[in-house]
Amino acid sequence: MAGKRGDLSVGSSLALTLGSAALWGLAHLWVGRRVAGAFLMGTYVILVTAIVVTLLKTRSALLSLAVQPSWLWTFALGALLFAAATVAVIIRSYQLVRPESSTGLTRYFSALAVGLLCAAVIAPMAYAARLAFVSQHVVTSVFAANTAPIPVDPWKGRERLNILLIGADAAPSRPGVRTDSMTVASVDTRTGDTVLFSLPRNLEHVPMPAGPPREHFPYGFGGEPPYTPGLLNEVFQYAEDYPSMVPGVPKGQRGPFLLKRTISDITGLDITNYAMVDMSGFAEIIDAMGGVKLTVKDPIVYGRQNEGLIREGTRKLSGEEALWFGRARTYSDDYVRMGRQKCLMNAVAKQADPVTVLRSFEKLADATMHAVSTDIPQGLLPNLIDLSEKVKQSKIKSFQFVPPLINTADPDYRLIKHKVSAILARPASSPATAGSAKGAHRNPGQEAVTLDVACK
The missing domain is CATH 3.40.630.190 (LCP protein)
Structure with a gap:
């Protein structure tokens, strides 16, 4: 191992380190650490192959996972772990192939190059993790929390x-x-x-749903004359302003609740x-x-x-x-x-x-x-x-x-x-x-x- 390391120039050692970032275990095999190199290389090939096949074969399934907060957290963690593992391989690979004779500016230059390589690996993985966190925030902020279990096939019996x-x-x-x-x-x-x-x-004169809305507007929605003309586009805000129209429905949900019921009756x-x-x-x-x-x-x-x-x-x-x-x-x-x-x-x-x-x-x-x-x-x-x-x-x-x-x-x-x-x-x-x-x-x-x- 020492002999091979001594034969390497700074450029060659950095090239092997870069190669190890693209294919784990390359530097290990070069210096004769066959078991560790084969293990790293096999692990890397399996991971990359699994990712590529998944992207090509299960696009719709991936989209489904992308809107599930638990899977988004898993993806973010996986991206960060992959980046950390690659950085560890890069550093260890450089340690194995670094020329023993390198000193002074050459050593600092090599360390800087390796650091930049690590940053280049971390940046896209960190960005991918960031996107996963943002996606998770969007899903939980925009969409309602589950109030009941969702069936495996929610469309069963629903045309x-x-x-x-x-x-x-x-x-x-x-x-x-x-x-x-x-x-x-x-x-x-x-x-x-x-x-x-x-x-x-x-x-x-929009017909209102049964219950308080129809009792209050038996001949169709009338709004608040003379301030409003009583049009369909007023129903949403009227429900928000008058909770008695939809008893028991919380603020912020009254408008859509009544408008859904009203348009359900119309259509x-x-x-x-x-x-x-x-x-x-x-x-x-x-x-x-x-x-x-x-x-x-x-x-x-x-x-x-x-x-x-x-x-x-x-x-x-x-x-x-x-x-x-x-x-x-x-x-x-x-x-x-x-x-x-x-x-x-x-x-x-x-x-x-x-x-x-x-x-x-x-x-x-x-x-x-x-x-x-x-x-x-x-x-x-x-x-x-x-x-x-x-x-x-x-x-x-x-x-x-x-x-x-x-x-x-x-x-x-x-x-x-x-x-x-x-x-x-x-x-x-x-x-x-x-x-x-x-x-x-x-x-x-x-x-x-x-x-x-x-x-x-």
């Missing part, structure tokens, strides 16, 4: 999963939460086929969970992504004081610009805005690729914790990840109950429920017969409407 998706506008100048975007995502748990049912924010769907995005927080998410690319069909007035325009054409919008793209109603109406909001959500979903997410992960995580609230339990997340894989491979249809099919001032709620039932009863392979807004004007009584909004 559809219905989740209420809410876009909320809670500007400082207007206290309270207005749910200006309300969409029910109805997912076939077997195939992943999904239908999005959107309800206008300005539906009037005839059993809505089990909700997910709400605050629009201002949504702008932070887009900024964290580095903007979102959209095709703007017509100029859109920008800002509360009409400061400028979002001009037509394909461009990358900042978070604030995207917020106004989805919020503005100047020279348009609620229904055009609903269509733009869907374009915006679709663009964000498509452009939030893994590279973008990883590059801005901590900013996105922070924005998500401020922008998103939901009652989806943490224990259901792995099953939702599996279901989302089916959704990506399936058909997604979108239906909006807007004029002329539905008169928002005097809605036919029985017609809405009938249309929802009829749409879901269609075979998945049958073509959608809903037309564009223009087609709907030609035949207003036939279908729910999909707005014709050009954006990408």
